[in-house]
Amino acid sequence: MPGKVFAVVVAIVTLAIAYCVIAHVWWMPVDISVHGPNIDHQIEETLLGAGILFIAGQLVLAAFAFLYGDSKGARKMKSFPGGAKPLIIFAFVVVGIEILVLSFVGSKAWGSVYFTPPDPDSVRVDVQAGQFAFYFRYPGPDGKFGPLHPELISEGTQNFFGLDTDHDADSKDDIVTAQLAIPVNKPVLLTLHSKDMGHSFDVRELRVQQDFVPGIVIPIHFTATQTGRFEIVCTQLCGLGHYNMKAYIEIMSQTDFDNWLKQQAAMQ
Amino acid sequence: MHDMTAHAAAHHAPPQGFIRKYVFSVDHKVIGIQYTTLGLVSAFIGMALSWAMRIHLAWPTASIPLLGLLSPNGAPGGVPTPEYYLSLMTMHGTIMAFFLLTAAPMAGFGNFMLPIHAGAADMAFPRLNMASFWVTFVGFVLACATFFIPDGPPLSGWTAYAPLSAVGSVAGPGQGWGQNLWGLSIALFCVASLLGALNFIVTTIDLRTKGMTLSRLPLATWAWFINAWVSLLAFAVLLPTCLLLVLDRLGGTSFFIPGGLVVNDKVLPHSGGSPLLFQHLFWFFGHPEVYIIILPAFGIVAHVMPTFTRKPLVGGWKVITYAMAAIGGLSFVVWGHHMFVSGMSPYMAMVFSVPTLIITIPSVIAVLVFAFSLYGANIRFTTPMLFCLGFISLFISGGIGGFFLAQPAVDSYLHATSFVVGHFHFTMGLSAVFAAFAGFYYWFPKMWGRMMNETLGKVHFWLSFVLVYCVFMTLHLMGLTGSVRRYSEFVADFMVPLMPTNRFITVAALLLGATQFIFFYNLLWSRFKGPKAPDNPWQATTLEWDTTSPPPFDNFGGRQMTVYHGPMEYDGDAFVMQTSTEKSIAGT
Numbered sequence: 001m002p003g004k005v006f007a008v009v010v011a012i013v014t015l016a017i018a019y020c021v022i023a024h025v026w027w028m029p030v031d032i033s034v035h036g037p038n039i040d041h042q043i044e045e046t047l048l049g050a051g052i053l054f055i056a057g058q059l060v061l062a063a064f065a066f067l068y069g070d071s072k073g074a075r076k077m078k079s080f081p082g083g084a085k086p087l088i089i090f091a092f093v094v095v096g097i098e099i100l101v102l103s104f105v106g107s108k109a110w111g112s113v114y115f116t117p118p119d120p121d122s123v124r125v126d127v128q129a130g131q132f133a134f135y136f137r138y139p140g141p142d143g144k145f146g147p148l149h150p151e152l153i154s155e156g157t158q159n160f161f162g163l164d165t166d167h168d169a170d171s172k173d174d175i176v177t178a179q180l181a182i183p184v185n186k187p188v189l190l191t192l193h194s195k196d197m198g199h200s201f202d203v204r205e206l207r208v209q210q211d212f213v214p215g216i217v218i219p220i221h222f223t224a225t226q227t228g229r230f231e232i233v234c235t236q237l238c239g240l241g242h243y244n245m246k247a248y249i250e251i252m253s254q255t256d257f258d259n260w261l262k263q264q265a266a267m268q
Numbered sequence: 269m270h271d272m273t274a275h276a277a278a279h280h281a282p283p284q285g286f287i288r289k290y291v292f293s294v295d296h297k298v299i300g301i302q303y304t305t306l307g308l309v310s311a312f313i314g315m316a317l318s319w320a321m322r323i324h325l326a327w328p329t330a331s332i333p334l335l336g337l338l339s340p341n342g343a344p345g346g347v348p349t350p351e352y353y354l355s356l357m358t359m360h361g362t363i364m365a366f367f368l369l370t371a372a373p374m375a376g377f378g379n380f381m382l383p384i385h386a387g388a389a390d391m392a393f394p395r396l397n398m399a400s401f402w403v404t405f406v407g408f409v410l411a412c413a414t415f416f417i418p419d420g421p422p423l424s425g426w427t428a429y430a431p432l433s434a435v436g437s438v439a440g441p442g443q444g445w446g447q448n449l450w451g452l453s454i455a456l457f458c459v460a461s462l463l464g465a466l467n468f469i470v471t472t473i474d475l476r477t478k479g480m481t482l483s484r485l486p487l488a489t490w491a492w493f494i495n496a497w498v499s500l501l502a503f504a505v506l507l508p509t510c511l512l513l514v515l516d517r518l519g520g521t522s523f524f525i526p527g528g529l530v531v532n533d534k535v536l537p538h539s540g541g542s543p544l545l546f547q548h549l550f551w552f553f554g555h556p557e558v559y560i561i562i563l564p565a566f567g568i569v570a571h572v573m574p575t576f577t578r579k580p581l582v583g584g585w586k587v588i589t590y591a592m593a594a595i596g597g598l599s600f601v602v603w604g605h606h607m608f609v610s611g612m613s614p615y616m617a618m619v620f621s622v623p624t625l626i627i628t629i630p631s632v633i634a635v636l637v638f639a640f641s642l643y644g645a646n647i648r649f650t651t652p653m654l655f656c657l658g659f660i661s662l663f664i665s666g667g668i669g670g671f672f673l674a675q676p677a678v679d680s681y682l683h684a685t686s687f688v689v690g691h692f693h694f695t696m697g698l699s700a701v702f703a704a705f706a707g708f709y710y711w712f713p714k715m716w717g718r719m720m721n722e723t724l725g726k727v728h729f730w731l732s733f734v735l736v737y738c739v740f741m742t743l744h745l746m747g748l749t750g751s752v753r754r755y756s757e758f759v760a761d762f763m764v765p766l767m768p769t770n771r772f773i774t775v776a777a778l779l780l781g782a783t784q785f786i787f788f789y790n791l792l793w794s795r796f797k798g799p800k801a802p803d804n805p806w807q808a809t810t811l812e813w814d815t816t817s818p819p820p821f822d823n824f825g826g827r828q829m830t831v832y833h834g835p836m837e838y839d840g841d842a843f844v845m846q847t848s849t850e851k852s853i854a855g856t
Contacts, residue, residue, distance in 0.1 A: 001649075003649055005730075006649075010661055013661075017665075017741055025745065026745040026748045026749050027749065029750065042675065042678055043681065043682075046678055050671040053668060054668040057664040057668075058661060058664060058665075061664070064640075064642035068577075069646075069649065070646045072646075073840065075646065076840075077646060078643065079643075083583060084583025087587075087633065088583075091630075091636060092629060098671070099629075102674075103621065103675075106621070106676065107618055109677035110614065110680075115614065131440075131531070150528035150529070151530075154533045156533065195530045196529055196530060196531050197431055197439065198431070200609065200684065202752070204750035207680070208680075209680050209681065210611070211609050214431055214526050214529055215527065215528070215529075215541075233752055235685075235752050236684065237424065237425050237429065238432065239351075239423070240350045242354070242754065242755065242756075243757050
């Protein structure tokens, strides 16, 4: 009896989970990046392959629990035909194929983000993360970012990057903002700096998540395919305000972006 | 040489007096019970912390009066502050991962059973064994002490990533003495684990009784033996990591802190360190650690199941043992999968992804061995057997999540979401806990000499099994939306609509917690009022069932045990004890 109950419970749980996945009860937001479909494809491929293994595994377990309760001697003990050999072959062949497929397809998806060099004409934005805010810097008309001086970083004077506009010519026209704006359909190259702790830059819709590591500058590049306003959240534990560390990314048409940048430059 | 060591170990006299008998005991059985008790206390504390977190997540303004009493600053009026939430989370992870999951299945059951399984009178180094428990205990006290110091427990998570964990109290409340105590506590835990691992290894190699060849060793002991090697290599790296962290904090060094950090508009006086170095060192330990937690679970299930399926495991002792050894070995080359989005070279991600996927092969083999051992059996659905079945189901579910997180491209979306929380709770958390419950219900008669109540045990199983799925599978599914972990409140725009899901998880988690009181009640009631246990209540074959319940001080009452059979001589109701001179019936 407990074996049959166990089988029914496992079967119900398995089907309920399968339903939630197939019906997209909880699901990813629509992707808005050029590389995103690769990642989504990879996730779906994994859901399919791993999902079949999951359902098969649970149902086999349920079936055995259902069938092989104590017969009090009415049924003779049997061993699995062939012993462990078919199981080992199954594991190596089926899981091996799954691994090869996932690694092969997966390396393409990963490579589309990380193994391609950024477009030389990318829109470049410097990102500074600190407890508990993001700031963004555009190079201005000269196309060059001025150097950073940690000792000059100050919340009080709103010098979030530590720029020395009195002495560094390249810094004079840098544009610092609290919101990230980028043009649509144009490659973007972000360079991530952290002034204090580990943080992370995560925009779900862009399928971009990359940690900030203090002491090193990390580049990440992508191209957005839709306009709109999306949330940037911090996903690396950075201290007490971690849960509330966020900013917004506004994806605009090229004209809107040019105008926005001019406006921001005027406000510096 | 072999005999002399065994002889020497058997020859410490029975202890006299309460302190020597129950407190500073060198008896492996008492030490096993001490570790098990520490695990239970840790489970209770860790669970209570998780309730506070879950209540706060679902009802952010709700007052938790006891929390207000524990920390008037951390939870004014009973409502935890964001930083205190992180402290609760940090200590939940620390206490559960180290003092319950690492300690109980290995040091608890292992200490009690390994020498008996081997046919020895005690561990090879009984004094070292006592030291390892008491060092663990001091570590536990230091960890708990963080709740009672002015700035409270640390908030950097059980992984204690630098520089948050390394720069001191400028990084936030709890990052002062709380983090120092944490570092020292874990360093002590490492020392104790290293001593314990040495003892397990030497005892298994040196103190096996006559006829107890490696192929006749019970599978739980095989698992503890393999696990001791993994522990030895992994804790040997965590120990210096903790010490370097404490040095960065107190000694002014900069192992993990780079130059030019600015906190509160001040440049910190550090330079040259690397936060990624800390991550590499931590995960070099941290990934084997999850297998350190799960291998004893495999061993317990492999040991308990044949007793109730009444037949040997498919593939005998070899297949499962080789699978466990392969998992133990591979566990050292996969750590980088925790760091796909860390800023480590993206080429390294591929290097770590492949072995991470490959480690699923021995894991799948182990699961298939367990599942297909049910084929054609006459299963006795006792409480320990039900927990074994639950373990298989949970481990399949948890293992499936591994396929996702092992791939850098998929992980770049799922990293730091509640999918990961669901995944590791299924695998290293609840699978291990279910196996520990299987072990507990199975060995309770031997350890305390009384039977546990089967009805309560079954109720405990059914409720736990269903509720575990409600909590942790929902966390997986919610993770598909990108819901971020380690947030004390759901204030991100896209997370606000997830509140009903969040409340569902909280309600299920509270019920799951309440269910554990059935177990605690059963445990206490059976300990004092349960029916007396016979020597061999489950009709099992291994040496622990070949002595009284509980065993005498020297385990076998002066008998020299001689072993003639493997541990899985079952054929339906018929069975042959390992020490029996009858003919083998299962050919193991």
